[in-house]
Amino acid sequence: MRAMILDAPGRPLREIEMPVPEPGPEQVLIKVHTCGLCRTDLHIVDGELKEPALPLIPGHQIVGTVVAAGERAGQFAAGDRVGVPWLGSTCNHCRYCLSGRENLCDKARFTGYQINGGYAEYTVADYRFCFPIPEGYPDLQAAPLLCAGLIGYRSLMMTGEAGHLGIYGFGAAAHIVAQVARYQGRKVYAFTRPGDVEAQRFARDMGAVWAGDCREAPPEELDAAIIFAPDGALLPAALRATAKGGVVVCGGIHMSDIPTFPYEILWGERVVRSVANLTRRDGEEFLAIAPKIPVHTEVRPFPLSAANEALDALRGGKISGAAVLVVDG
Structure with missing residues (x-):
């Protein structure tokens, strides 16, 4: 199979030919159709998330078809369309797993970080951490649901019933x-980079009642804010824009240092x-509600061989919505 490999942080991905992996007893072998790109992929490739399992196939928003299953992977059969998210496995018996907080498991392993991911023609995944893809979503549009959608949904749930919601950084997660x-x-x-009129237009198209740059005050006090951009300086800005009793949720896995601010x-x-990772319950809830809205994902497709170009576009803020690798078809 073809795959894009990260040999060391800071280096471009390298296209190689390698054997198709064999599924273990509780794994499924998946023919990858599409794989969404995530800012977490950038943090891994750029070395901001430490100790990836190198050499590594990145990618954790995988949509594909099961072609084989291990002897104890009974939930899925050949031909089923499935999605593979960031959370790849947990210990299932620690205090976090037993209390519905498996996203905090100390022994959790993550797709495209400790487990080879979807920048390849095939991948294997633990069947217990895969999701059926809702009908009505083509492969290209389904991929961003599996991280941008899931992490975004978990972040939104952390805001309670906030009526006036600020979103800092209007990319893949924010548009969902x-x-x-x-x-x-x-x-x-919606709050964007200063002068990013295209992102502000996109935010209004996605239903924002106001869009401006992150240095501006919104026309109304916020009841809550979600920060998706990895810029620690946005936290004091969001606090200043948020009313008493409100919550500011940091929705990313990595953020630059937060500057001091007055109490x-x-x-x-x-x-x-902060929001850390996701749980399978998040996935079940979000993938049930997404078709009812229905959530529409704006995507920019790239071929698998152009993964480095796609990462550069994401790094430079040149993607409206989500970037998705088209691996098969």
Whole structure:
């Protein structure tokens, strides 16, 4: 099979030919159709997330078809279309796993980080951490649901019933979250890089009632804010824009250092919290609600061999919506 390999952080991915993997007893072998690109992939490739399992096939928003299953992977059969997310396995018996917080498991392993991912023609995955893909979503549009959608949904749930919602960084996750928030009757205020009029236009197209740059104050106080951009300086800005009793959710896996800020912008029972990974329950809930809205994903396709070009476009903020590798077809 063809695959794009990361040999060392900071280096471009390398296209190689390698054997198709064999599924283990609780794994399925998947013919990959599409794989979404995520900012987490950038953090891995650029060395901001430490200790990836090198050499590594990145990618954790995988859509494909099961072609073989291990002897104990009974849930799926050949021909089933499945999605593979970031969370690839957990220990299933620690205090986090037993209390519905498997996203915090100390022994969790992640697709495209410790487990080879979807920048390849085939991959294997633990069947217990795969999801059936809802009908009505073509492979290309389904891929961003598996991380941008899931992490975005978990972040949104952390905001409670906030009616005025700020979103800092309007990319793949934000354009999905905005649709869910609008469906729930919330008002969305989008914050972009200064001068990024294209992202602001895109945010309004996705239902934002206001879009401006991250240095501006919104026209209304926010009840909550979600920060998807990996810029720590946005946290004080979001706190200043958020009303007393509100919450600021950091939705990324990596963020630059947060600058010091005065206690007064945290005071008033404002809350700052992070979102770590996802649970299978998040996936089940979001993939059930997405077709009802229905969530529409804006995608820019790239062939598998252009993975480096796609990562460069994502790194440079040149993607409206989500970038997706088209691996098969």
